[in-house]
Amino acid sequence: MSSDAWRDRFNTPIIQDIRPCPGDLNLEMIYAAGLSDAEVSIWNPATGESLRVPGLPPHVANPVPAADGRSVLVLHDADGGEVGHLWSCPAEGEAVDLTPELPPYTLRGIDVARDGSAVVIATVTDEGFTLYHLTDSGPHRLYRSRNEAWNSLVSADGALASIDTTDHNPGIRRFAVTVLDASDGAVLASVSDGPLAPVRGVRFSPVAGDPRLLVSTERTGFARPAVWNPLTGERTDVDAPELAGELVPLDWSDDGARLLLVHVDGGLHRVHEYDLQAGRLLRVPHPDGAYFFPEVACAVTNQWGSHYGPGGQIRLLRQRADLPFEVLTLDRGESEPRTVMAPRDVVPGIPLRSVTVTSKDGTAPQLWVATPQDAAGPVPLILRVHGGPNLADVGGYHPAAQAWLAEGFAYASLNYRGSVTFGRTFREGFWGAVGDRELEDVEAAWRWLVDEGVADPSAVFMTGSSYGGFLTLLSLGRLPDLFAGGFAFIALADWKLAYDDMHPALQAAWRGFLGGRPELAEERFRLSSPMTYVEDVRAPVLINQGRYDTRTPARQAEEYARRLRAAGGDVLLRFFEGGHGPVGNDGVVGKIELEMELARKALRGERWS
Known part of the structure; x- marks a missing residue:
């Protein structure tokens, strides 16, 4: 490669995230860094069609697709200081401030109900850490604490909300998960594995009326998935004692029957499914690479991650040090994944x-x-x-x-x-x-x-x-x-x-x-x-x-x-x-x-x- 050829890698927008639209799993939001600003579009993997979302704020980070499949939610701040308001930016029409009544805040969690009925956000201001339920009548406060609390989630039908809290362990970043009634903020349940082992929320079941919550636990000292019902207290832990390292939960299948997990050992990724009814861990075939990127101190749990599409289809987001994003899909019963989005304008590189x-x-x-x-x-x-x-x-x-x-x-x-x-x-x-x-x-x-x-x-x-x-x-x-x-x-x-x-x-x-x-x-x-x-x-x-x-x-x-x-x-x-x-x-x-x-x-x- 010539001494100037490396610049070619930056001439094409570099994808930062691909995220499913909660109201239509056929659609995906693509967030990319362009030459001078961020680019966001809604992509249909089945048809290849893409809808650009214009009119974004000048400083975009961690946009989240809305349930309508035609707009995104993003923090609007004037100067990149990460203090502002959540806005809805549609592909057509004017952007709208969703919380004009609130003082400026930093966003530390956002989730959209599968049926589109609710949005919950976790905010931070001088007054503390707050969980809001956004409704047509404005933001309704569900929870507030002076102790660190991040990562807001909402159930598929908008009835329940959760936030990761430290009230049980103030001043120490080992979270518990607190679940609240989204209509009035009543605390329904909390799950903790004690003062040494944090529990983090990942995602509510995608099935309407199903209150179960996928969480990440550390009772063994390493991440393991668990499925917890906050209304009954029932809990299913995926211990996987045969695996060294971490087993990181990413997603549910749309029927709530399987979990998508990534085994991380020595920094290397291997994707698995877990069949909840059979109690079996299933290895997913795929080439070597990275399949999720964990995030902290922002509005989303992972900067990007593999996930399920409709019908239990696995959508593998893959990167390698020398290869930008590609998307592979694997339907149930298939033995090898298929490429539905190849890396764009690949310049030959050197693997790490x-x-x-x-x-x-x-x-x-x-x-x-x-x-x-x-x-x-x-x-x-x-x-x-x-x-x-x-x-x-x-x-x-x-x-x-x-x-x-x-x-x-x-x-x-x-x-x-x-x-x-x-x-x-x-x-x-x-x-x-x-x-x-x-x-x-x-x-x-x-x-x-x-x-x-x-x-x-x-x-x-x-x-x-x-x-x-x-x-x-x-x-x-x-x-x-x-x-x-x-x-x-x-x-x-x-x-x-x-x-x-x-x-x-x-x-x-x-x-x-x-x-x-x-x-x-x-x-x-x-x-x-x-x-x-x-x-x-x-x-x-x-x-x-x-x-x-x-x-x-x-x-x-x-x-x-x-x-x-x-x-x-x-x-x-x-x-x-x-x-x-x-x-x-x-x-x-x-x-x-x-x-x-x-x-x-x-x-x-x-x-x-």
């Missing part, structure tokens, strides 16, 4: 392979790795750490990785402690010592890459977004001998300043992770902040920040850059007009081009600032 490394205490984080074509011996390398921290790199499509590989850099992406789908102990491994365990994993990955002859030890660059940007800055200060430079995107540089400015939706979580409010956990806030280590930073630093970001606010990034310059550091601070990430592909291309230019300068021994 999965390895494990050994951290200081014996923990084995997963690492995705690839080397450029015809690489002979160690080469410069980009080490990426994802955001979250409760996210994961599932090995899905990553055009930025392919860009670096095309330019002759090796590429690696680390699932450090804090990542999801590796069990509760691994996910909570950073609690109380934010940054410590993650950096042990970063150092273990660096040493493996060097010892295996993948990376030139003098030419390893670290990069990450959000929490990954935080880990990038922290690594440059606490592991200064390991890196030739760092690219921190929408990064967190100082916990105290960030906490003071960030949205309340995140403050509750970080109080739990860091051990309390800043005034009660002052030393932990200090030790976990990259700002503390600016005088130890030796490598050049790029910080690329959103001007209106409410998760990693601007002020703390500016102060970090000021202090690093005062200490003699080489730092570039750039702002873009937006919030927690760019909207279109052109912004991503510009970011990659700048990082490549700076990496070459560092390899030549030139300063960045």
